[in-house]
Amino acid sequence: MLLQIIVNGILKGGLYALMALGMSLIWGVMDIINIAHGAFIMLGAYCTYWLFNLWGVDPFISLFLSIIFMFIIGYGIQRYLINLVIRATIFITLILAFGIEIFINNLALVMWTADVRKVQVPYGASNFSIGCVTIPYVRLGAFFIALVIALVFYFVLNKTRTGRSIRATAQDLDAARLVGVDVAKTYALTFGMGVGAAGAAGTLWAVLFPINPMMGGILTLKSFVVVIIGGLGTMFGPIIGGLTLGVAEALGSNWFGTTYENFISFTILVLVLIFLPKGILGKSE
Amino acid sequence: MAQRGATTKKLILGILIIAGIAIPFFSGNFIIRFFTNTLMFAVLASAWNIIGGYTGYASFGNVVFLGIGAYVSAVLMEKGGVPFWLAFPASGFGAAIFAVLIGLPVLRLKGHYFAIATLGVAEAMKALVDNLEITEGNSGIYLPMMNLSVKAQYIFFYFMMMGVLTLTLVVTYIMLKKKLGYGLIAIREDEEAANSLGVNATLFKVTSFALSGFFSGLAGSLYAFQQGFIKPESVFDVGVTVKMIVMAVFGGIGSLLGPLLGALSIEVISEILTNYFLVAHTLFFGAIVILAIVFTPKGIMDIISGRKKFGINYLLQNIRDHRV
Numbered sequence: 243m244l245l246q247i248i249v250n251g252i253l254k255g256g257l258y259a260l261m262a263l264g265m266s267l268i269w270g271v272m273d274i275i276n277i278a279h280g281a282f283i284m285l286g287a288y289c290t291y292w293l294f295n296l297w298g299v300d301p302f303i304s305l306f307l308s309i310i311f312m313f314i315i316g317y318g319i320q321r322y323l324i325n326l327v328i329r330a331t332i333f334i335t336l337i338l339a340f341g342i343e344i345f346i347n348n349l350a351l352v353m354w355t356a357d358v359r360k361v362q363v364p365y366g367a368s369n370f371s372i373g374c375v376t377i378p379y380v381r382l383g384a385f386f387i388a389l390v391i392a393l394v395f396y397f398v399l400n401k402t403r404t405g406r407s408i409r410a411t412a413q414d415l416d417a418a419r420l421v422g423v424d425v426a427k428t429y430a431l432t433f434g435m436g437v438g439a440a441g442a443a444g445t446l447w448a449v450l451f452p453i454n455p456m457m458g459g460i461l462t463l464k465s466f467v468v469v470i471i472g473g474l475g476t477m478f479g480p481i482i483g484g485l486t487l488g489v490a491e492a493l494g495s496n497w498f499g500t501t502y503e504n505f506i507s508f509t510i511l512v513l514v515l516i517f518l519p520k521g522i523l524g525k526s527e
Numbered sequence: 528m529a530q531r532g533a534t535t536k537k538l539i540l541g542i543l544i545i546a547g548i549a550i551p552f553f554s555g556n557f558i559i560r561f562f563t564n565t566l567m568f569a570v571l572a573s574a575w576n577i578i579g580g581y582t583g584y585a586s587f588g589n590v591v592f593l594g595i596g597a598y599v600s601a602v603l604m605e606k607g608g609v610p611f612w613l614a615f616p617a618s619g620f621g622a623a624i625f626a627v628l629i630g631l632p633v634l635r636l637k638g639h640y641f642a643i644a645t646l647g648v649a650e651a652m653k654a655l656v657d658n659l660e661i662t663e664g665n666s667g668i669y670l671p672m673m674n675l676s677v678k679a680q681y682i683f684f685y686f687m688m689m690g691v692l693t694l695t696l697v698v699t700y701i702m703l704k705k706k707l708g709y710g711l712i713a714i715r716e717d718e719e720a721a722n723s724l725g726v727n728a729t730l731f732k733v734t735s736f737a738l739s740g741f742f743s744g745l746a747g748s749l750y751a752f753q754q755g756f757i758k759p760e761s762v763f764d765v766g767v768t769v770k771m772i773v774m775a776v777f778g779g780i781g782s783l784l785g786p787l788l789g790a791l792s793i794e795v796i797s798e799i800l801t802n803y804f805l806v807a808h809t810l811f812f813g814a815i816v817i818l819a820i821v822f823t824p825k826g827i828m829d830i831i832s833g834r835k836k837f838g839i840n841y842l843l844q845n846i847r848d849h850r851v
Contacts (some may be wrong), residue, residue: 345813505654
């Protein structure tokens, strides 16, 4: 029983890790807390929903379309909007992100109504058992996709020229510009990657849980918790953070009841901030 | 030029005071209610301005004080039979004490980390109140009814809220003339330098957070009593925090009257939008927030203080200053 709860927690933790991956990248490179992150996850989820319902595209294929679509949206928003205020104080980017969130959420609400929708894949309920632990295929698939995307991120950031310019910009904006990095473009690429990852998380979320236009708020908050627990500045932070939160929530809900789930996440958040401000894996400055 | 700015400010203040006193006697319940709500946001934005604007700590959880104020009043009055006149100050002090307890650890964090921590505190409190028995959990709690005619109630709450706003602004004004105000601004500009010059940063920051909490708590008490029924989702709503910050920024962070002007203009704009676009008004609100942040990040006060000429150039200069 306990083992099953922990396995459930780990599987959900993989999804949390993917949600936080994009937020962590954007935060680490540009010092923007992307409050609209949950709204982008929601858009990714709806992208998958419509592809599935209108043309019957399988979510695990529309995943790629969702990533590309969200990358383009993210790139555009950073290039033509956030870049305009990026050097102002932190309130400004925070509130701009809030404005974007309000805009996207309500656009979705006007276009698609507040109805709760579900992507009902035929294999949604099938599972397999190892000993006394039951594992649904969909959750396992989502977990592995989250890990694969994290690996792709790691590869892009550490082994490619683009990744080098992103890391350079994160370290020192002026120095990066001096050696010929197109900062505006690099920022847009970074935001696009982060939002693309949010789109992937949205797709997987839509397969596992019901979706609606206002689902983003709590997901943004959970992504914060994961980023903070794991620590900024490393690609593995979100994974450790995601798994920790997933397991802590699963155990906590089991011991205190599911209504305490949010209380547990946010208490962990505040405690980690106070006692481990750099997170479990965070690099000290 | 500075002279003109000062005159404009006095003129605006005068008009606001006269209009503020006259409004309830010449308008219907709907208008009074609308302005009571606006005054509440003016209190919240001005209280946020103390910690966010003057001290430079971007609290993203200030709604927690509104919620605590509201629930202290609700629980005292409903469960303890305490009269409003005692529950009202108790709400303010309750929120202030909470601010001290939370502020001691959380105010050690800086920048984004402080913002996220306060957001986390507010969400954790919402989840806690949602589950506690004494607050009647997520089904919400009723408050005793008031023994006054409807019109008299509307006027009562209007002037009470205005009283809280006046108190907030007067205390902030006095604070700015004292060591506390200078200390807070020093902390905002450079905390380490302030510390080395003998400013007790921890004490000052916690005091500032407690003041912010106190006024928000008073507003929460009035809000709860007027509503007659409160739920955790409504009084701990992150959206309220966002709204008060947007108002403070829109009006002008770190200026005494900025948040008040911000609250007034944002509320009027949203009311007009709601009238014209029943479904999509929040969509337009989002668009306005985005445009205001991009073009006028320094707020209305920066424009009316008359230091710079307002025009297309002013708007574009703001972008030139901050883009990459």
